[in-house]
Amino acid sequence: MIKVYVPRDSTALSLGADRTAKAIIAEAQKRGIEIELVRNGSRGLFWLEPFVEVGTNQGRVAFAPVQPKDVSGLFDADFLHAGAHPLNLGLTEELAWLKKQQRLTFARVGITDPVSLEDYLAHDGYKGLHNALKMSGADIVKTVTDSGLRGRGGAAFPTGIKWNTVLGAKGEQKYVVCNADEGDSGTYSDRMIMEDDPFVLIEGMTIAGIAVGATQGYIYLRSEYPHALKVLNETIGKAYVAGYLGDDVCGSGKAFHLEVRRAAGAYVCGEETSLLESLEGKRGLVRFKPPLPAIEGLFGKPTIVNNVISLATVPIILDKGAQYYADYGMGRSRGTLPIQLAGNIKQGGLVELAFGATLRELLYDFGGGSATGKPIRAVQVGGPLGAYLPESQFDTPLDYEEFTKIWAVLGHGGIVAFDDSVDMAKMARYAFEFCAIESCGKCTPCRIGSTRGVEVMDKITSGKEHANNIQVLRDLSDTMLNGSLCALGGMTPYPVMSALNHFGEDFGLKQTETAA
């Protein structure tokens, strides 16, 4: 039977994928044609959703974007046999946008039915776990270390070294916690993994548990992701039934249990210690470090806390080997980064590439420039705590160290583009406002500084004691940068100072005053 694929990813749904799917089913019935409709994940070409595919002998053929009104015309054009139609984009695999990518973590995303364990197994699923079950914990950890994988949540700490600390920590009970709080604006790669290939995350967490001797895992999921919650619960249930989770994982005699916990709308709870407080049922106040969560984490026990992408990358490393992964990338940034194109961009979506591509390639070759067709003036990389970059920095390669050199952050790989209508002083004010709304309140530079920042910005834009207030702004940023307990207060100066230093004219500075 002919297979027709209509994505079930949130972004596809937000553009009407459910209605498109219904229309296709209804039209097929009306015409007496039997089809099998598969709700796959998204290929990540979000500007083309709903992105419909048809299985043919040559491979899958794409038709996009398909709205219900297009459906009867598609049947008329015999799209089920790849018939000619203005929406026919040809073979999906041949689309340049996909062909230029190196999809390792996202190898299956968009191809498989996310909630089908059979599909997962048929596409290399659980090969990594099977290898891991034949290895010692120390060897699993060494493989992860050798792969060069660094934390994809943003801080880029080597994952294997973190695991090694947990492995070496003494404790009857250890935990694996997946940080699925994905609070950064401009990011959605965690959400895509959870909705579009959830078993890879479940497998990665299981490998982590087996490696360090942790028997309980939690996925701390932001409450803004209702679809991901359903998919995770459904697939965790299936993994239990099939023996991939439980007291005896795949007959190994080793236990690993997994549960999803819903967050409750606090950005700061993405910070790992605040997250742990929240999981314990408390207010999400940031803890002092040390002790590191790896030593004293959840309920005071040794705990791995890792981002979704870090954990979802572990299976392919255990399947194909450390070297295979490490062969991608540049410098100390090994492997690939799932980059998320967002904001004012013509072709927004997920691009997984080896480290080293430039921002310009992402913005223009993949992104196609701005959505409004106006020049891209500023780009914020790495979420609300990341710097704004001007055109002159678009040739910076995506690499943790290269970004550090220009006082910017690669973070979780979100790229938000702004056209020339953006007011950068307003964006700086917003950065303070956001920090004030989300501050956990534990330390003064962040709690008070953020509110002061909003006030200072208002004075600057209204021209009050201008030179003086610019200096106040710099001093305040300095205090927050150096005196905050966590990166919420500590990194809010990144968007603020980068906006001031690169776009001083928006703050009422003359060209000569801009370079500080």
Added chain:
Amino acid sequence: MVTTLTAVDLEKIQAHITAHKDVPGALLPLLHAIQDDIGYIPEEAYPLMAKGLALSVAEVHGVVTFYHHFRTHPAGKHVLQVCRAESCQAMGSEKLEAHIKSILGIDFHQTTADGAITLEPVYCLGNCACSPAVLIDEELYGRVDSQKIDEIIQEARSSS
């Protein structure tokens, strides 16, 4: 302030407390269960929760008020969350926000007079490739302009 909590609601709350009391770190899952079920976290329930989980009432209060997601009063029939974060700003969410506030005649954290819609700000819905985004109940929308939001609101109002 005392709200009118029915005996049925009280019974439901008690059942959730019983179901959660042995769960490690039970308070957040319990609060979610209660809010999913009856729509908000009634303050009268704090002592019950405190007793059930061996916490102080102050601790329960502290947790409920820390998290933006939990509400202590009933919301309207539908909750409309409008994204205010950077990616959506880059695509005109400020204008959209102003339009929504003016057609609903309310500000954030308020409910329309007919009780149909509660308006909340949200900071990223993970739909940033198709900004601006809104979430109504559990239904996500992308590339929302003023015409689309009018339709969404109308649909919500007619599907009481």
